[in-house]
Amino acid sequence: MDGEELELFERSLRHATASATGAELDAALVELGWHDALEVDRRASVALLFGLQGEAGSTSAALDHLVATATGLAAAASTGVVLPAIDRWDPPGVVHGRTLQVAGLVSSAGAECPEVVVAATAGDALVAATVPTESLGLRPVHGVDPWLGLHQIPAREVALPAEPTPVEGSWTDAVAAARLALAQQLVGTSRTMLRLAREHALDRVQFGQPIAGFQAVRHRLAETLVAIETAEAMIDAAWLDGDPGTAAMAKAVAGREARVAAKHCQQVLAGIGFTTEHDLHRFVRRALVLNGLFGSAKSITSAFGAELVESRQLPPLLPL
Amino acid sequence: MDIDEYRAAFDAWLDDNREQLAPAYEGKGTLDEQMAQIAKVKRLAFDADFGRWGWPERVGGLGGSTLFRAYLQEAVTARDLVEPGLFSMQEVLAPTMIDFAAPELAATMVARLLRGDETWCQGFSEPGTGSNLGSLSCRSVRDGDTWRVTGQKVWTSLAQYAQRCVLLTRSGTPESAHRGITALFLDMDSPGITVRPIETMHGSLEFSEVFFDDVVVPAERMLGAEGQGWSVAMDLLPYERSTALWQRAAFLHSRLQRLLEVAPPGSLDPLKLGEVTQTLYAFRARSRGTQHRMASGAPLGSETSIDKVLLATAEQAVFDLVADTLPAEVTVGDDVESHLWRTEYLYSRAASIYGGSSEIQRNIIARRLLDLGSDR
Ligand SMILES: Cc1cc2nc3c(=O)[nH]c(=O)nc-3n(C[C@H](O)[C@H](O)[C@H](O)COP(=O)(O)OP(=O)(O)OC[C@H]3O[C@@H](n4cnc5c(N)ncnc54)[C@H](O)[C@@H]3O)c2cc1C
Numbered sequence: 262m263d264g265e266e267l268e269l270f271e272r273s274l275r276h277a278t279a280s281a282t283g284a285e286l287d288a289a290l291v292e293l294g295w296h297d298a299l300e301v302d303r304r305a306s307v308a309l310l311f312g313l314q315g316e317a318g319s320t321s322a323a324l325d326h327l328v329a330t331a332t333g334l335a336a337a338a339s340t341g342v343v344l345p346a347i348d349r350w351d352p353p354g355v356v357h358g359r360t361l362q363v364a365g366l367v368s369s370a371g372a373e374c375p376e377v378v379v380a381a382t383a384g385d386a387l388v389a390a391t392v393p394t395e396s397l398g399l400r401p402v403h404g405v406d407p408w409l410g411l412h413q414i415p416a417r418e419v420a421l422p423a424e425p426t427p428v429e430g431s432w433t434d435a436v437a438a439a440r441l442a443l444a445q446q447l448v449g450t451s452r453t454m455l456r457l458a459r460e461h462a463l464d465r466v467q468f469g470q471p472i473a474g475f476q477a478v479r480h481r482l483a484e485t486l487v488a489i490e491t492a493e494a495m496i497d498a499a500w501l502d503g504d505p506g507t508a509a510m511a512k513a514v515a516g517r518e519a520r521v522a523a524k525h526c527q528q529v530l531a532g533i534g535f536t537t538e539h540d541l542h543r544f545v546r547r548a549l550v551l552n553g554l555f556g557s558a559k560s561i562t563s564a565f566g567a568e569l570v571e572s573r574q575l576p577p578l579l580p581l
Numbered sequence: 582m583d584i585d586e587y588r589a590a591f592d593a594w595l596d597d598n599r600e601q602l603a604p605a606y607e608g609k610g611t612l613d614e615q616m617a618q619i620a621k622v623k624r625l626a627f628d629a630d631f632g633r634w635g636w637p638e639r640v641g642g643l644g645g646s647t648l649f650r651a652y653l654q655e656a657v658t659a660r661d662l663v664e665p666g667l668f669s670m671q672e673v674l675a676p677t678m679i680d681f682a683a684p685e686l687a688a689t690m691v692a693r694l695l696r697g698d699e700t701w702c703q704g705f706s707e708p709g710t711g712s713n714l715g716s717l718s719c720r721s722v723r724d725g726d727t728w729r730v731t732g733q734k735v736w737t738s739l740a741q742y743a744q745r746c747v748l749l750t751r752s753g754t755p756e757s758a759h760r761g762i763t764a765l766f767l768d769m770d771s772p773g774i775t776v777r778p779i780e781t782m783h784g785s786l787e788f789s790e791v792f793f794d795d796v797v798v799p800a801e802r803m804l805g806a807e808g809q810g811w812s813v814a815m816d817l818l819p820y821e822r823s824t825a826l827w828q829r830a831a832f833l834h835s836r837l838q839r840l841l842e843v844a845p846p847g848s849l850d851p852l853k854l855g856e857v858t859q860t861l862y863a864f865r866a867r868s869r870g871t872q873h874r875m876a877s878g879a880p881l882g883s884e885t886s887i888d889k890v891l892l893a894t895a896e897q898a899v900f901d902l903v904a905d906t907l908p909a910e911v912t913v914g915d916d917v918e919s920h921l922w923r924t925e926y927l928y929s930r931a932a933s934i935y936g937g938s939s940e941i942q943r944n945i946i947a948r949r950l951l952d953l954g955s956d957r
Binding site for chain 2: 459462463471473474475476479480482483484486487490491492494495497498507510513514517559561562563564565566567569570573574575576578579581
């Protein structure tokens with residue numbers, strides 16, 4: 262997509278993500294052709310939508326779509342996708358004969374579908390197991406961020422109604438795609454926290470002046486911008502080199518930096534930011550859950566560090 | 582020529598001339614040895630044209646993308662041919678010289694710097710003026726066709742080697758702040774200049790005190806107009822804070838790789854190692870973006886303060902990990918490699934100080950990028 266087209270697309274997406282969430286946003290995305298745009302310009306489509314979802318605090322089935330298309334799981338709109346449990350990134354299912362062991366999460370859109378598909382390992386192979394949604398015993402997640410509309414699958418065994426089908430795509434690619442999208446959503450979430458804290462700093466008067474005049478406040482906001490730009494740069498690198506390892510770094514950095522942003526912005530907003538009368542708490546909550554999806558900063562980073570210790574070989578630097 | 586062609590050609594040249602390019606010393610070398618090595622590498626690269634690409638033709642370059650310069654810096658660093666911080670001084674000083682010096686002056690002088698025939702230094706800081714550059718007091722008085730300079734600079738890197746200095750002087754009244762500053766390009770062998778090297782914490786005579794006693798500077802050596810010195814500084818600092826730091830990711834990458842190779846079993850904390858590596862790669866990614874912006878002709882400004890904060894964070898994170906992983910080498914080791922780790926650890930402490938401290942960068946980010954208004 263080029264300049265003008267991209268701008269128009271961004272404007273429509275901004276409007277959609279700001280005015281709708283969940284099923285309504287999904288309908289808007291179909292209408293404005295996000296799924297087609299994804300085929301034409303993957304990077305722009307993912308970066309724009311997820312960044313804006315993060316900024317607006319809205320949610321859609323786009324993450325399910327990315328996971329489904331990367332693995333080649335059933336793409337029918339009426340089929341939901343099972344996502345790994347918090348802080349996990351292995352396939353959510355294991356198939357033994359005609360039984361499926363499954364644990365994980367389902368989005369609000371997925372929970373509305375009559376059937377869901379589970380990426381599962383069967384021996385060394387990756388398969389797609391489709392099961393009736395009602396067989397999973399879904400429970401709506403209240404948790405720290407009930408607005409995200411996630412549903413939990415309590416770990417269980419399900420009898421498979423049909424033979425699972427072999428999967429063309431790779432789970433590694435699905436994880437990388439999800440991580441890049443989530444990293445961008447974390448950055449968007451952080452940007453809104455910074456916007457809210459900045460506005461407050463300029464408006465709130467103490468000791469006869471806006472608190473934005475106090476260096477301790479200014480430096481917290483500056484550090485927040487550094488955190489955001491750090492994550493943004495890492496995401497950029499992951500799109501440039503297309504390596505799942507770099508996507509993992511981007512997700513880890515975005516998750517860690519969103520926590521930094523939350524810490525600083527919460528402190529600047531102080532009392533009002535600690536209430537549900539102010540919007541900040543929604544973004545703080547969202548950042549916590551997004552950090553956990555497809556691996557938290559801590560888990561991804563520990564696993565990466567352990568690989569480095571083992572191989573004693575750093576990945577190559579991003580070329581100029 | 583595009584960047585891939587340049588990269589391939591330069592890599593091949595570095596391979597072919599490996600022996601000639603190699604330093605004559607083991608480990609870090611003395612400062613004299615490092616400076617001689619830098620001059621040699623610059624001369625060879627310039628004479629083979631690689632050191633000329635990316636610089637404008639009017640100053641002796643061959644034109645083309647500034648990415649070529651970035652790749653040169655990175656490649657000689659990754660191969661351990663030069664001390665990267667000292668080598669990259671030309672990326673701090675030459676761009677501003679090209680923007681502000683009279684065309685004939687830039688045309689004669691810049692090529693000498695690029696070819697390693699000369700070393701230049703940057704006379705900004707003074708005993709009473711570090712972060713608050715606008716308060717500098719080294720005095721310059723206009724006297725016909727000349728300026729007469731009296732005062733002192735401090736922490737002037739490489740002053741004892743330098744043939745020239747980019748000097749900020751107070752030409753206005755003491756109260757004139759940033760409006761009364763004039764930038765001069767002066768010869769370090771001018772009568773009245775005394776240079777006294779100072780030993781740094783990492784054991785090098787890398788910077789000096791410089792005293793000026795009624796030093797005469799021809800008026801055509803002004804950079805920009807009289808009283809425009811602040812614009813010169815504002816033009817120069819973004820390079821010092823970003824593009825001149827590009828090769829440090831390559832340097833830190835090679836040191837972190839070395840740490841992985843020599844770390845005793847069980848000494849590396851995986852979580853810490855993973856975090857440090859991610860921080861380094863994020864700095865690299867940020868820095869790459871800045872290089873590409875410069876190559877596209879965009880002016881560099883306050884956003885480079887983010888690059889500088891990231892460099893300081895990454896460099897100190899890498900060497901904090903070194904100190905945690907190799908405690909004996911860093912503290913009591915006296916072999917060549919231990920000495921190198923210790924020196925580099927100590928030098929990393931300066932990363933949040935030179936080129937504007939991290940606090941100053943945050944002030945700039947708050948004021949210019951977040952538009953938080955004045956802090957007074
Ligand atoms: C290795 C090295 C090489 C150098 N090379 C050169 C060179 O070639 N040429 C040159 O001109 N200079 C050079 N310098 C000097 C360098 O630019 C200064 O050290 C730097 O600008 C800081 O000034 P200062 O040391 O006087 O610290 P000060 O300005 O005195 O600051 C002291 C402390 O106070 C903090 N502080 C100051 N003002 C504020 C504020 N407004 N808000 C919050 N905190 C504040 C600082 O962040 C710092 O932590 C070099 C320094 C080093 C370490």
